[in-house]
Amino acid sequence: MNAPRASQAPNAPEAADAPGAPGVPGALGVPEDRLLRALDAVTAERAEDAVLSVRGLTVRFRLRGGRTVDAVSDADFDLAAGECLALVGESGCGKSVLASALLGLLPGNAETSGTALLADPDGQGGTDLLAADEKTLARTVRGRRVGLVPQSPAAHLTPVRTVRSQLEETVRALTGTSRRARRATAEEAAGRTAFPADHLDRYPHELSGGLAQRAATALALIGDARLLLADEPTTGLDRDLVDRTVDELRRHADDGRALLLITHDLAAAERIADRVAVMYAGRIVEIAPAHRFFGPAGPRHPYARGLLDALPDRAFAPIPGMPPELTDLPGGCAFAPRCPRATDLCATRPEPAAGVACHHPEHPRA
Numbered sequence: 001m002n003a004p005r006a007s008q009a010p011n012a013p014e015a016a017d018a019p020g021a022p023g024v025p026g027a028l029g030v031p032e033d034r035l036l037r038a039l040d041a042v043t044a045e046r047a048e049d050a051v052l053s054v055r056g057l058t059v060r061f062r063l064r065g066g067r068t069v070d071a072v073s074d075a076d077f078d079l080a081a082g083e084c085l086a087l088v089g090e091s092g093c094g095k096s097v098l099a100s101a102l103l104g105l106l107p108g109n110a111e112t113s114g115t116a117l118l119a120d121p122d123g124q125g126g127t128d129l130l131a132a133d134e135k136t137l138a139r140t141v142r143g144r145r146v147g148l149v150p151q152s153p154a155a156h157l158t159p160v161r162t163v164r165s166q167l168e169e170t171v172r173a174l175t176g177t178s179r180r181a182r183r184a185t186a187e188e189a190a191g192r193t194a195f196p197a198d199h200l201d202r203y204p205h206e207l208s209g210g211l212a213q214r215a216a217t218a219l220a221l222i223g224d225a226r227l228l229l230a231d232e233p234t235t236g237l238d239r240d241l242v243d244r245t246v247d248e249l250r251r252h253a254d255d256g257r258a259l260l261l262i263t264h265d266l267a268a269a270e271r272i273a274d275r276v277a278v279m280y281a282g283r284i285v286e287i288a289p290a291h292r293f294f295g296p297a298g299p300r301h302p303y304a305r306g307l308l309d310a311l312p313d314r315a316f317a318p319i320p321g322m323p324p325e326l327t328d329l330p331g332g333c334a335f336a337p338r339c340p341r342a343t344d345l346c347a348t349r350p351e352p353a354a355g356v357a358c359h360h361p362e363h364p365r366a
């Protein structure tokens, strides 16, 4: 588990959150609450590090017959340079739709609102990814300012071209440099993902799963994007390869990139994330520092706690019931029908406060 990093987004909802149990000594022998307050003070001075600020991001799909799917509702989060935010939640909760919205890759039946401000590289202003037209997104954003590490490298790589040729083609498309410079840039990108130079002339089918993932990550890094979106980058990999893949992604964040890791793999999130955002039925219900979320204090939203308790190496106790249909969301808290803490109050929607959207958040565990 990584130590909390000082690059936490300044406007993160949990900035005002009550940190760990008061007075409990942390690893350095200093009470954890004092350490966290000190960290918050440091991060508050780093507003210039924010790479992405998302406010009120909402995606609704229109279906035939007038029905609608509320895939993402009112998502708010910030992501800073050097930071990894893990977006976790059960299948179908809206994680990939959120990422597609940021990349302008939603289908025609999607209606989007809110803002997603991607800071300009010079720190002066930014681009609203939700308002930008397709030409802007294609020419200046995708690949250049936002890199996508795909879910399935096998599907992402062209089967009939060598890795080198795909890397060089991407360099040409993004930079238009000379053939010689292209070769050097492609080799450098491969090197950054530890893709072996003597495999560059191989075709995707000649690569192991791990090397295919590295090749796909190298493609995502060529444009030197400051924001990396990794959408389920470890699907289908064995544990060892999962660890290696996410460790590599962490290194790219450590190099100063902002990393949004979309995953249902909580162990992967625990391994590399600085903060964790939990989605349920299209809403972010909790954002917490990873060390608190996975540590003794634990998450505060009952759903987030249920997710952790369902892990085989924890209580191995599944959350009863099923998530609601996104075509038929209740007016109040969507988790209430499954929640052990629900009361009549939960018939109204809880607004996020101190990083948790719940009328009855759990107290941190001692």
Ligand SMILES: Nc1ncnc2c1ncn2[C@@H]1O[C@H](COP(=O)(O)OP(=O)(O)OP(=O)(O)O)[C@@H](O)[C@H]1O
Binding pocket: 061, 069, 071, 089, 090, 091, 092, 093, 094, 095, 096, 097, 098, 107, 109, 264, 326
């Ligand atoms: N084009 C579309 N039209 C209608 N509904 C859609 C469309 N694309 C996605 N959805 C719905 O949006 C919801 C969120 O899907 P999404 O793929 O974001 O979930 P997810 O959390 O990424 O799940 P997984 O972990 O399985 O990828 C799902 O109910 C899905 O059926």
